[in-house]
Amino acid sequence: MPELPEVETTRRGLAPHLAGRSLAAVAVREARLRWPVPDSIEGAIGRPLVDLERRAKYLLFRFATGTVLVHLGMSGSLRLVPPTLPPGRHDHVDLAFTGGLTVRLTDPRRFGAVLWAPAGACHPLLARLGIEPLDPTFDGQCLVAAARRRPGPVKSLLMDARVVVGVGNIYASEALFRAAIHPRRPARRVAQARYEGLARAIVAVLSDAIAAGGTTLRDFVGGDGRPGYFEQALAVYGRAGEPCLRCGAPLRREVIAARATYFCVRCQR
DNA sequence: ATGGTCCCCTGACCGC
DNA sequence: TGCGGTCAGGGGACCA
8 A cells, every 4th residue: 555655644744753762662573574574673772763764665763773674565554552552463563662652563464574774784675776756856867867778668667666766556657647658658769858747747646645645644643554645536546447537538457567557548648 | 687477465345 | 144256556586
């Protein structure tokens, strides 16, 4: 579930509550996530949280001794709970902070991850990531440069984390619709000007979703941890057979690189 | 190097 | 109301 906007909304929801607090304890009830949860995350116990950052879809809990990386996978969420709240079946990891708030990871499918990178080291999973789409320097040129020798579909380019991070399956379809580009168009056959439009579409669709998620921030503590941007209107995703909002033609669903892809055959070329 | 496929796991949903 | 099949938004690993 979590796409970049949800991860960013989670970060913004947690950050003000954790500022100035220290990690008091770690509880790992189920270590079998995407990778085994390492004991080394205990290296942060007793240390104040220096910063809570996001890189791609990873949340980075920064401590002087190192960084706890959290990825929410497809079904993960983080909530702030009182430490006395009994954990549910899928509440796999707790990060208990001083002052009586615990960050609790819930993840039914266990595709998420909790990892550790010692201070000064970049975790290998972060080492080769491309540009952040919300970085001010992200623009069409970043995509043009990456597209030069790619005969594959432009949608695959958008979802390649070495090119640009955080554009998940939903927003890849949404951004391509906004930019009126056919998801199967070979990346190198997309004109430079259209990449500028595509970059703007990516920024717009992600920013809109973050703005929608922001409305739930004040309820973050004790809520279900799920930002409410599901209510955000998606123009094409999940709407196969329904009319295109721009031209009325029925939207199509096709599988590209083993992922469901939604688009309008008339509007997107 | 790139693109396609598979898979980790549980839950939701659909048709019978 | 139960059962089996299908699908799912991430993303690394593997293969051609």
